[in-house]
Amino acid sequence: MAQSTAPFSAFEFMIAWRYLRARRAEGGVSVMTWISLIGITLGVAALIVTLAVRAGFRGEFVDTILGSNAHVTVYSAPLEVVEGSGIYSNLMRDYAERAERIAAVEGVTRAAPLVRGQVMVTFGERSNVAEVYGIAEEDLRTIPRVANPGTSLGSLDQFAEGIALGSGLARELGVGLGDKVKLISPNGAKTAFGTSPRVNAYTVTYIFTAGRWDIDRTRIYMPFAEAQSYFNREAGADEIEVYVERPEDVAEWAGALSAAGGMGTMLWSWRDASGSFLRALDIEDNVMFVILSILVLIAAMNITSGLIMLVKNKGRDIGILRTMGLTEGSVLRVFFLCGAFTGVIGTIAGVTLGCLFAIYIDQVMSFVNWLNGGGAWDPSIRGIYELPAKLQGKDIAKAVLLSLGLSFIVTIFPARRAARMNPVEALRYE
Structure with missing residues (x-):
């Protein structure tokens, strides 16, 4: 009878990492891994940049209102x-x-x-x-x-x-x-x-x-x-x-x-004057978060495709590992880690890329203006003179939790499939 091992033991990480680096003969798995990695990286980066720009725009817009207009105007009926x-x-x-x-x-x-x-x-x-x-x-x-x-x-x-x-x-x-x-x-x-x-x-x-x-x-x-x-x-x-x-x-x-x-005193606050615009910004923030979350989900779904291919290619190995004493839980964790590695690496790369983009937003906009011949940001439409970006810890945390959560969830199905594979059936035709 197979003995249970401590969850996420060192050998489970070692096997998962070796499986993730597919050989040239299993190039399909490697390609799917890279597609998943790049997709998650770009999705997380886009989410962080969007949240930073929206936060920066709202902060700058409110600051210009409060810095040059009355907070409350008192007038008489x-x-x-x-x-x-x-x-x-x-x-x-x-x-x-x-x-x-x-x-x-x-x-x-x-x-x-x-x-x-x-x-x-x-x-x-x-x-x-x-x-x-x-x-x-x-x-x-x-x-x-x-x-x-x-x-x-x-x-x-x-x-x-x-x-x-x-x-x-x-x-x-x-x-x-x-x-x-x-x-x-x-x-x-x-x-x-x-x-x-x-x-x-x-x-x-x-x-x-x-x-x-x-x-x-x-x-x-x-x-x-x-x-x-x-x-x-x-x-x-x-x-x-x-x-x-x-x-x-x-x-x-x-x-x-x-x-x-x-x-006869009547009041008119800055929120009365700009409240509808700020509410529109909040609605737009929520919509953009949902849309970009869907993009991250699509990228994460590629992990499922890659793991299904990996499980199919590693059927013989799964059978051998099971006969050597690995439990279903160990096999499940091995393939879960394969998907988790992709999600974690992609998330780290996405956070890095997104933060760099937000930090150097002025240089990015200068390059975009150069490509367009100027006029990429029209202050007469947007009210402020430049596109600001404000990185906030809560926004980065939201993007990280979303990416990791989706990456971990989508790996469960193919990992369970690998764990439930019958070792006899896996080795019958080998």
């Missing part, structure tokens, strides 16, 4: 200017008091009143539409993506003497520091003949790059008092932008901000 007049306005005349109360809320890091308006900006024969943000200089300095000296031109020390332009807008207009641009607003001075457009010239004292194509191409910052005068908002503000400690959990502050803002 339209109220009747004079009781019975029928004229309504949402202008905040008590903006200073509101901003002070909101800033006192625990967890709020900044509350700044803003004046907003749309203008036509011209320089020479060029023109474009822009959105003007009237803001105090000390508040502008606290906006990370705008007040970044590493990506900007000029100094905010001269902000009171002019305006700040986004780099995309400055590029389209051909504007540099010290140039004067004209801002044209349709809501200008009110006369007996109606409202006439207001045209003012301002010196460009600061050019910023927020990292978002739509922001850099359309945004202008103007001193708060000047914006009040320019847009006829004397003694008032359009809204208050609020920054909180944990912007990802911005919903936690809704009740406190509404209470601090007073009657």
